[in-house]
Amino acid sequence: MSESTRVVVVGAGAIGSFYGAILKRAGCHVSVVLRSEYDAVKANGFRIDSPLGDLSYRPDAVYRDGDTPEGEADYVICCVKVLSSIDRGALIKPWVSDNTRVVLIENGIDIEREVADALPNNPIISCLAFIAVSRVAPGEIEHKAFGALTMGSWPEGVSEECRAIAALFEAGGIDVKRSEAVVGERWRKSLWNTPFNPLSVLAGGADTVTLLDTPGGEALARAMMAEVCAVAAADGYPMPEDAIDKNIAGTRKMPAYINSMALDYLNGRPMEIEAILGNVVDIAHRHGVDVPRLETMRVTFAMREVLGDKQA
Amino acid sequence: MSESTRVVVVGAGAIGSFYGAILKRAGCHVSVVLRSEYDAVKANGFRIDSPLGDLSYRPDAVYRDGDTPEGEADYVICCVKVLSSIDRGALIKPWVSDNTRVVLIENGIDIEREVADALPNNPIISCLAFIAVSRVAPGEIEHKAFGALTMGSWPEGVSEECRAIAALFEAGGIDVKRSEAVVGERWRKSLWNTPFNPLSVLAGGADTVTLLDTPGGEALARAMMAEVCAVAAADGYPMPEDAIDKNIAGTRKMPAYINSMALDYLNGRPMEIEAILGNVVDIAHRHGVDVPRLETMRVTFAMREVLGDKQA
Numbered sequence: 040m041s042e043s044t045r046v047v048v049v050g051a052g053a054i055g056s057f058y059g060a061i062l063k064r065a066g067c068h069v070s071v072v073l074r075s076e077y078d079a080v081k082a083n084g085f086r087i088d089s090p091l092g093d094l095s096y097r098p099d100a101v102y103r104d105g106d107t108p109e110g111e112a113d114y115v116i117c118c119v120k121v122l123s124s125i126d127r128g129a130l131i132k133p134w135v136s137d138n139t140r141v142v143l144i145e146n147g148i149d150i151e152r153e154v155a156d157a158l159p160n161n162p163i164i165s166c167l168a169f170i171a172v173s174r175v176a177p178g179e180i181e182h183k184a185f186g187a188l189t190m191g192s193w194p195e196g197v198s199e200e201c202r203a204i205a206a207l208f209e210a211g212g213i214d215v216k217r218s219e220a221v222v223g224e225r226w227r228k229s230l231w232n233t234p235f236n237p238l239s240v241l242a243g244g245a246d247t248v249t250l251l252d253t254p255g256g257e258a259l260a261r262a263m264m265a266e267v268c269a270v271a272a273a274d275g276y277p278m279p280e281d282a283i284d285k286n287i288a289g290t291r292k293m294p295a296y297i298n299s300m301a302l303d304y305l306n307g308r309p310m311e312i313e314a315i316l317g318n319v320v321d322i323a324h325r326h327g328v329d330v331p332r333l334e335t336m337r338v339t340f341a342m343r344e345v346l347g348d349k350q351a
Numbered sequence: 352m353s354e355s356t357r358v359v360v361v362g363a364g365a366i367g368s369f370y371g372a373i374l375k376r377a378g379c380h381v382s383v384v385l386r387s388e389y390d391a392v393k394a395n396g397f398r399i400d401s402p403l404g405d406l407s408y409r410p411d412a413v414y415r416d417g418d419t420p421e422g423e424a425d426y427v428i429c430c431v432k433v434l435s436s437i438d439r440g441a442l443i444k445p446w447v448s449d450n451t452r453v454v455l456i457e458n459g460i461d462i463e464r465e466v467a468d469a470l471p472n473n474p475i476i477s478c479l480a481f482i483a484v485s486r487v488a489p490g491e492i493e494h495k496a497f498g499a500l501t502m503g504s505w506p507e508g509v510s511e512e513c514r515a516i517a518a519l520f521e522a523g524g525i526d527v528k529r530s531e532a533v534v535g536e537r538w539r540k541s542l543w544n545t546p547f548n549p550l551s552v553l554a555g556g557a558d559t560v561t562l563l564d565t566p567g568g569e570a571l572a573r574a575m576m577a578e579v580c581a582v583a584a585a586d587g588y589p590m591p592e593d594a595i596d597k598n599i600a601g602t603r604k605m606p607a608y609i610n611s612m613a614l615d616y617l618n619g620r621p622m623e624i625e626a627i628l629g630n631v632v633d634i635a636h637r638h639g640v641d642v643p644r645l646e647t648m649r650v651t652f653a654m655r656e657v658l659g660d661k662q663a
Contacts, residue, residue: 241553242654253657255650262643331574331643338567342554345565 044207047072047102047112047134053174054144055118056085057182060094061211062116070100070108072134077103079177089182091212104130111136114204117143121150121314128157135161140200144168144188146299147314148229149322151193164201165221166190167228187214191221226271229319230278231286234263236300237316237336244305248295257287259332266330270319273326312340356519359384359414359424359446365486366456367430368397369494372406373523374428382412382420384446389415391489401494403524416442423448426516429455433462433626440469447473452512456480456500458611459626460541461634463505476513477533478502479540499526503533538583541631542590543598546575548612549628549648556617560607569599571644578642582631585638624652 044067048059051071063069073080084097100109115134119127135141135158143151144166151165167190171183188208192198197205197217205215218224238260239245242253251257264283271278290296303310320337323330356379360371363383375381385392396409412421427446431439447453447470455463456478463477479502483495500520504510509517509529517527530536550572551557554565563569576595583590602608615622632649635642 238651238654241651243658245654245658249658249661250654253650253654255646256654259647259650263647332647334567335571335575335644335647338565338571339550339553342550342557342562342565342568346555346557346561349561 044068044113044203045110046070046114046116047108048098048116048118049131049134050117050119051076051080051085051098052118052120053172053180054168054170055116056174056178056180057087057089057094057170057172057186058116058118058144058168058188058208059098060085060087060089060096061186061213062207063096063098063211064094065207065211067207068099069096070102070112071098072102072104072106074104076177077101083178085178085180087180087182090184091182091186094182102134105133108134112139114140114142117141117154118145120309121145121147121311122309123313124309126153126157128154132157137161140164140204142166142190142204143193145314146228146232146311147318148225148233149318150314155193162198162200163193164190164198164204165193165225167221167224187216189216189218189221189224191218191224194222195220220276222274223271223276226267226274226276227278227282229271229315230264230267230282231290232298232300232315233267233319233333234260235290236298237312237340238263239298239301240304240310241336241339244297244301246295246297246301247290247293251287251291261287263332266323266328266333267319269328270323270326270330273328274322310340312337316340356380356425356515357422358382358426358428359420360410360428360430361443361446362429362431363388363392363397363410364430364432365484365492366480366482367428368486368490368492369399369401369406369482369484369498370428370430370456370480370500370520371410372397372399372401372408373498373525374519375408375410375523376406377519377523379519380411381408382414382424383410384414384416384418386416388489389413395490397490397492399492399494402496403494403498406494414446417445420446424451426452426454429453429466430457432621433457433459433623434621435625436621438465438469440466444469449473452476452516454478454502454516455505457626458540458544458623459630460537460545461630462626467505474510474512475505476502476510476516477505477537479533479536499528501528501530501533501536503530503536506534507532532588534586535583535588538579538586538588539590539594541583541627542576542579542594543602544610544612544627545579545631545645546572547602548610549624549652550575551610551613552616552622553648553651556609556613558607558609558613559602559605563599563603573599575644578635578640578645579631581640582635582638582642585640586634622652624649628652 047070048055049072081101087094140162142164170186192201268278358379359382360367361384393413399406452474454476482498504513580590
């Protein structure tokens with residue numbers, strides 16, 4: 040089967056290029072849709088240094104927005120950043136046929152709905168990537184560590200199509216966890232990301248040690264995590280009782296670490312505020328859950344955006 | 352009396368220079384203690400443009416830290432910024448004799464204690480300035496509008512000494528409100544400053560219209576103001592019920608306005624975070640009042656400071 044599986048990766052940044060390489064390794068026909076790095080990748084393909092070995096590859100096709108796809112895709116892998124300025128549904132629609140499954144490898148809570156609304160008849164497979172990977176130059180990716188995926192059908196279950204793509208990722212050499220409740224998996228990842236990512240930005244791009252060692256810092260992080268737990272529970276995904284303790288202990292064990300949103304901030308790149316924080320606050324409002332700390336951060340970011348638009 | 356009243360202004364920035372001018376106009380003997388602008392003021396005195404007329408003056412003495420004062424001061428007017436890096440008690444102590452009254456013209460909550468601890472035998476008169484004044488060049492001040500003082504003895508009452516200096520300020524041409532409960536006056540000013548000042552900084556230096564017109568902005572400001580009200584009430588200074596509505600309405604009536612802390616932030620100057628925000632949170636903790644939004648901001652600023660110290 041793998042020889043005939045046709046994959047199109049939309050948004051082939053560091054994450055998309057990496058998982059494209061994994062599927063290529065599994066024998067899939069892998070095409071990519073690019074924006075800024077089209078010329079470099081068209082000419083030279085991807086160079087990917089990885090602990091898994093040399094994952095460099097030439098995609099079977101390199102497309103730009105507006106190109107006409109050759110053949111129908113079995114899977115469209117969407118690795119586009121989740122930003123209110125980007126209509127992901129419109130972005131992937133041209134690459135999706137009646138029988139295409141849409142695979143989202145993206146961060147955040149409730150990020151599937153927008154895509155499902157745009158493509159109501161295509162199955163959606165929702166994935167979380169646990170990976171350290173970054174782009175070092177056009178078409179050049181450095182895979183530092185990890186790479187496991189957690190995936191499930193959205194909104195729930197593990198469909199046949201989900202099992203098939205999971206098996207391909209495994210054949211390519213990475214660990215895959217299948218989850219009957221992928222939304223719950225998102226909530227578990229959100230328990231860390233929703234407090235720490237925006238907080239590190241508001242603190243000026245602070246690393247994890249700075250955040251936790253500042254007087255009141257750990258207490259604030261814990262209080263924000265408790266707000267996330269309350270929303271998750273109201274949404275039907277209660278977190279284990281020791282989840283907060285475990286997350287804090289795990290963070291304390293790691294060396295000082297600047298999370299991806301803080302890196303986006305420090306490098307002037309757009310941040311996934313709504314996917315990571317705003318959607319959690321919206322869900323809290325729907326369920327009448329009080330989230331004063333998360334709301335303070337969310338509105339502060341909204342103020343920054345309004346101010347930025349005025350200054351632009 | 353006014354001819355013989357000897358005043359030393361410590362921290363003669365825009366505020367100190369202005370109120371020194373008012374007391375000079377009232378016939379006082381006015382000396383100033385300066386740091387960076389010593390040379391300019393020693394040579395040329397102060398130039399102060401004001402709607403009240405030309406308030407320019409030459410101080411009767413211009414001192415630097417470490418100088419020996421000539422004669423004893425009846426009043427030391429402290430207009431130093433309230434920063435954890437500045438020991439105001441130590442700064443004013445050399446200019447204070449047994450009979451000197453200490454007049455604080457400074458922002459914030461619970462900013463008197465540190466000075467009272469350093470000078471336990473000198474009466475403290477606590478003042479709030481409602482003024483728009485700024486420094487335009489060394490020794491050159493632009494007084495744009497307002498200028499009224501609210502003052503009282505600290506921690507409460509209106510002593511004879513307070514009445515005397517109030518009368519001198521009035522003789523110099525400004526309005527003075529005497530308050531039997533100056534701490535309550537500070538809480539009333541804090542109702543606006545404590546939410547809006549730090550929020551405008553975290554929002555990137557946002558003006559009042561941006562803060563209030565961002566979706567969720569007014570609601571967040573009101574919720575923070577309610578936290579201030581709860582702390583003030585627990586501290587013995589309940590706010591009138593319509594205080595929040597009136598403050599919001601008043602802010603909406605004004606044109607877009609960047610507050611002084613946001614200006615400090617945008618100009619890279621130190622900010623009075625603890626005086627305006629941190630002390631309110633500390634008092635909340637003492638009384639067991641929950642202030643999640645204020646605490647979120649306070650800890651965020653503390654994180655910024657820890658990060659800044661690491662990067663320095």
